Amino acid sequence: MFERIKHMLIKEFIQIFRDPKMKGVIFLMPIIQVLVFGYAVTTDVKHVSTAVWDLDNSRASRELAARFERSGYFDILFHPETGETVQGLMDRSEVQAVLHMNKGFGADLEAGRTANLQVLVDGTDSNTAGIVLNYSAKIVGEYSEKILVTRMERLLGKAPSGGVTLATRAWFNENLESRNFYVPGVIAIIVMLITLMLTTMAVVREKEIGTMEQIMVTPITQKEFILGKTLPFALIGFADVILITVIGVFWFHVPIRGNLLLLFASTALYLMTTLGVGLLISTVSQTQQQAMMSSFFFYFPAVLLSGFMFPIANMPVVIQWITYLNPLRYFLVIVRGIFLKGVGPQVLWPQMVALLVMGLAILWLASKKFKKTLS
Incomplete structure (x- = not known):
């Protein structure tokens, strides 16, 4: 058998x-x-191209604009003087945000009245627009607090005391680097893509060139044939896991806080599902073109419904239930848990059990279908 x-x-x-x-x-x-x-895919919003439409040009308006630029989130590139110029900049996507201060902005602040600042954002990219508005609210809030403290000092002769100081800390990804979130996930999507594609193409190629019948008349059994066809791609999957891990850790400095042996054990469970799906697709495909199209038909929804880029919690409830059938969902939790959180099987066992059950079920179904196809 082994020979x-x-x-x-x-x-x-x-x-x-x-x-x-x-x-x-x-x-x-x-x-x-x-x-x-x-490098390229990031949710970090920095260096937002910004225009300052300052009709007041007072010390206060210039100071507020400078605060936006010093934050590191905004790059002030234009100083338009008319609404038509602002419209053109936004239409041509030359700026993502516009700070608009009317005449009398500084005078209102000096007189103790509320001054109005308008922030216009390009809402084409709703995610970026929301983050830009949050940045703006934070900067304006800090500036308003400074003005109020100064006024209280004038009235009381001393700085006001008390209040609440907010102390924030991000666990597991201290600098909120988006690459720390995405790079471990690349392991999952690459392993799925390569093993899925190679398995389907390898089996269908035997059908196309007519060697499937020749193999079947040899003493090899169905189980030996399936093992011989899937094990090479399992080894390639492990090689890609090692390759991506090395690049992520040593090139991008993505932390890996968990156990590497647990990562490889979980990868083995995950490979059972991807190889099983590939084998299943090969049984219903007659040509390599059909196999390729069927693989992508499974692959792209699996990636989109895995939580790789979009949070599953934000999806409709019906779609959330469908994601429980997606092996990529479970492996992403495992990979990110090992890399970023350093958790072990005592935390990740539900995902590992789900992959095991799913892998065994898919392999059993694929084997039955494969046997029927051969017959």
Whole structure:
């Protein structure tokens, strides 16, 4: 048995590495993906292109505008003088935010009256717009507090005391770096993509070139055939996990606080599901083109409904229930828990059990379907 599986493994690896394109898919694509998510894909909102439409041009208005620029979140690039200019800047997406201060802004503050500041944001990207408005509210709140404290000092002759001081601290991702959130997740999506695609293509290729029948007339059993077809891609999946982990830790300085052995054990459970789905797709596909399309039909919804980019809690309740059928959802929790939180099986066991049950069920179904297809 083991001798026959060994020969199947050797055959698969020869076929894989004979194709130069396949080498790129296995090793180059994970590197590109982790670099893209490490550098380009970020939810950090900084250096917002900003215009200051200051009709007052007083000391107070200039000081407030300077506070926005000193925050590091806003880059003041334009000083328009008319509403038409502001409209043009927003239409051409040259600015994402506009600070508008009417004439009399400084005089109102000096007289103890409420002065109005208008912040216009480009709402095309609702997420960025919401963050920009929060930044603006914080800066204006701090500026207003400074003015009120100054007035109280004038009235009382001393600084007011008391109040509430807010102390904040982010656990697990102290600097709120979005790459710390995304890079571990790349492990999950890359392993799914590569193992899913390679498994489906390998089995369907045997059908297309007519070697499936030749293999089946050899002494090899169905179980040995399935093991021989899936084990090479499982090993490739582990290799990609190691590759992405090394890049994430040593290049992007993503912390890994948990146990690496737990990561590999969880990866094995996850691979059961991805390889099983790939095998299942191969049984219903007659050509490599069909297999590729079917793989992507499963892959993209799995990524979108996994919590990789969008929080599952924000999805409609019906969609949230559907995500429980998604193995990627569970593996993402495990990977991020190991990398960022350093938690162990005492916390992650529900996700690991879910992957085990799901993997066994999918492999059983795929084997039954595969046996029926061969018959």
